[in-house]
Amino acid sequence: MAAISLATGAGAEQKKSAPAGFIAIQEGQLPVILSAPHGGQGEIPGVSARQGDGLQKGASGFRTERDVNTEQLALAVASALETKLGKKPYYVVAKFHRKFIDPNRPADIAVEDPKARQVYDAYHQTLARFCGEVQKAFGHGLVLDIHGQGTARDTVFRGTQNGKTDRALVQQFGEKVHAGPESFCGLLAARGLTVQPTDTSRETAGFTGGYITQTCGAREGIGAIQLEFGSDLRKKENLKTTAAKVADAIAAFAKLYLSDKPSQKR
Template sequence: MGHRLAGFVIVASALAAGACGDDPLGIPRATSLEWAGSAERTGLAGVPLADSVVVVARGPDGPLAGVVVSFTASAGGAAAPAFTVTNADGRAATLWTPAEGPDSVIATANGPRAVLRGEGTIASASTIHRGRNNYIEYRAGTLPIVVSAPHGGTLLPDEIPDRTAGVTVRDRNTELLAEAVAAALEARLGGRPHLVVSYLHRRKLDPNREIGEAAGGDPRAEHAWWEFQNLIEHAQARVVESHGTGLYLDLHGHGHPIARIEWGYLLDGDALALSDEILDQAPWPTRVSIRRLVADNAATLSELLRGPDALGSLLEDEGFPGTPSDVQPGPGVAPFFSGGYNTRRHGSADGGPLSGVQIEAPFPGVRETAATREAFAAALAKAVDRYLQRWY
């Protein structure tokens, strides 16, 4: 892609104003604000910095607690929370997601203000970006393919409480499967896919859910959630810059009775039970996660779902049965995963630039051992190669 990782250089400056004492509402008023920590950092545009940025409010006698601080990003980035209150050490923190190019975040406290300036950069093809505490990892690539693995992580940090809602069982070995798939795609296509992996156990974070259920309200888990989602979007932006469009693959594991690949295009078993003639008519082509691919090709939706050149059919040719495909057009009455939050958010159902699919792999014969993972990855790489040649 030829992009340079120049770094994210931050320069801090503080402007003091106002008077000491409390305002009429009894809220402490600071005489100055200053940024804590290093004045230089590195980061990626559109991705939260690994550490929160921290401002210190001071009064005549030193750090001041209870000061209301607002944070504003000035050039298209984001700061969250936008409002907070300083702690006993006079500190207030926000999570800063810088925009590409020059950006800054401004802290204000009823008079005093502090400006943190920097420049958001983009990943080069050799970038390996690790988020806060190495919970989330992004390996930049050169192919028009983004691979993610949200549910295979094993890390159980004490700082993040266990989730109490939703599924908490991990998709065993899917993080290893994602790495095998990335290696096989590179061997087959001569370039690397973009790869985003969560190494947090699903008890701590579920990146395939909206943020409330995903993180359970814990700010550290929310930080990791934003990193995961924004790194996928950063990767997709690089694909659009270099190729115009591409393919998003979200890797999962299932334990259903039938050990086959389940391809999730946001269509459930009832929808896949419909005839090709019905599926090819409105509204179905606009409801799927490969909506962009349908629009870009002189093909019907049913061809892309279960025709001979559909992903399921191409992988079936390599010895890995799945549904939907030309052999198994739908799951019938058997349990079936149709695609989740990531497939909708990062596929093209809602107008995104990359078409996407959720790949649900069984444990036996696929995720089970290094040998089965490598065999599946090689077969998937061959199928994806043929798929790209046919539809892209």
């Protein structure tokens, strides 16, 4: 495993963040924020792997397995979206391995070392800042938290806590923003991906949306959806195709709901 170099890939935006280098960050121009907390492979110098002593293991508990290729998938979605719309989405993407920090858990499960806590806090503070900027500029925004699952290799599982974490958008645009052909997952399914569910059925246990969607989705004007991609969709040779479909669905969703002048677009 490679230690994360503080210099590697640190663009102007990343240098502003502290502690730089452990998180890839992009300031955006669209009301779309991508997050990928579990794809990194880097070590954090001086920090040991978490042990999880006394913590419950499993779905919403202590886990250390990374979500392979989700760092690359998130960056590919951002790049495809910029190509398509000529504007950048925001993103916050972990470069550290989940065994050191789990940003998709409350702090008492997520970190064990104070040095790691700084990085955990930076991840969440950046997401919070981006949500605030987007809400201020556009009145509303979409957070997509990108993950990988090993249960169904060709499937994307939707997680909104069964309609809780995207409620801010439902309040503005109605139930169609959560379920059905004009929901984000409906638009994704229309681009050839198997998505479960796209309607008002109960979301699959274990994939109903974690700490990031819960915290972002509680913010004013922000709808948050956790997307759990099956392993086939994250294979290196499929990443570009998967990213293109996700970016296309985001563009369609943005056109329907996320204009800065919604009255002209609806």
